[in-house]
Amino acid sequence: MHAFAVSGKGGTGKTVFSALLIRELTKKGSVLAVDADADSNLPEVLGAEVYGTVGHIREDLLKKKSELPPQVGKDVWLEGKTHEILSENRGFDLLVMGRPEGPECYCMVNNLLRRIMDMLSENYAYIVIDSEAGLEHISRRTTISVQDMVIIADGSQQSFNTAVRIRELAQELKARFDHMYIVLNRMKNSDPERAEKTGLTYLGSIPYDPEIEKACYEGVPLPEHSAAAESVQHLLEKMT
Numbered sequence: 001m002h003a004f005a006v007s008g009k010g011g012t013g014k015t016v017f018s019a020l021l022i023r024e025l026t027k028k029g030s031v032l033a034v035d036a037d038a039d040s041n042l043p044e045v046l047g048a049e050v051y052g053t054v055g056h057i058r059e060d061l062l063k064k065k066s067e068l069p070p071q072v073g074k075d076v077w078l079e080g081k082t083h084e085i086l087s088e089n090r091g092f093d094l095l096v097m098g099r100p101e102g103p104e105c106y107c108m109v110n111n112l113l114r115r116i117m118d119m120l121s122e123n124y125a126y127i128v129i130d131s132e133a134g135l136e137h138i139s140r141r142t143t144i145s146v147q148d149m150v151i152i153a154d155g156s157q158q159s160f161n162t163a164v165r166i167r168e169l170a171q172e173l174k175a176r177f178d179h180m181y182i183v184l185n186r187m188k189n190s191d192p193e194r195a196e197k198t199g200l201t202y203l204g205s206i207p208y209d210p211e212i213e214k215a216c217y218e219g220v221p222l223p224e225h226s227a228a229a230e231s232v233q234h235l236l237e238k239m240t
Ligand SMILES: Nc1ncnc2c1ncn2[C@@H]1O[C@H](COP(=O)(O)OP(=O)(O)OP(=O)(O)O)[C@@H](O)[C@H]1O
Pocket: 009, 010, 011, 012, 013, 014, 015, 016, 017, 037, 132, 133, 185, 186, 206, 207, 208, 209, 210, 212, 213, 214, 216, 217, 228
């Protein structure tokens, strides 16, 4: 199993990149797509149905706590619930984290998401995690046992600053990624030198693509063929 996590500042194109990467990987093997953003929109860009979320499983777990059998039975229960919410699509399955009800922290949903990913990982050749913006997912270690961390930047200084912070935090927490890449997205002129200044490995650029913008504007799945999809195909070749 080879896992990719996609991260970066808000609005830089994490979800678009994740979706295009997922589509490319389905040509090579089975893929588990994970939407680990509480403000979920990976299903939409992939055109996938959602039947439930990890947040829903957690609510069920709290409601039925006293009725559930001891540990062994609990794992079987969790496996059953996971298969109820797993969205099966052509070439990939999709798992959505969702958001927990109520004001409590994400810890429980996050722990549950990790357990489910561990449980499922052996069934797939690839996992792609679309993370939420910022640094939280690194501190919460949703990205545990990920080989390739891909940080998206859109050319703004802010997006480079976020990329640097993610690299520093990963080092601080001794997160063991094989590679930490930076990808420039939606740029009219790519700027590898500035990308490399972040201390990350510059993987390449995805051009501004009006077809991607149009699909997102209309809220429809990304087109099967586009200039952006072609770039992601090349970026994947460089990674593997
Ligand atoms: N290569 C591209 N060409 C043109 N437009 C793009 C491209 N990539 C992304 N966009 C536009 O940027 C918007 C934001 O992209 P996306 O939703 O992937 O960002 P994100 O980083 O996942 O955002 P969030 O932090 O909210 O999760 C999209 O709605 C789309 O309109």
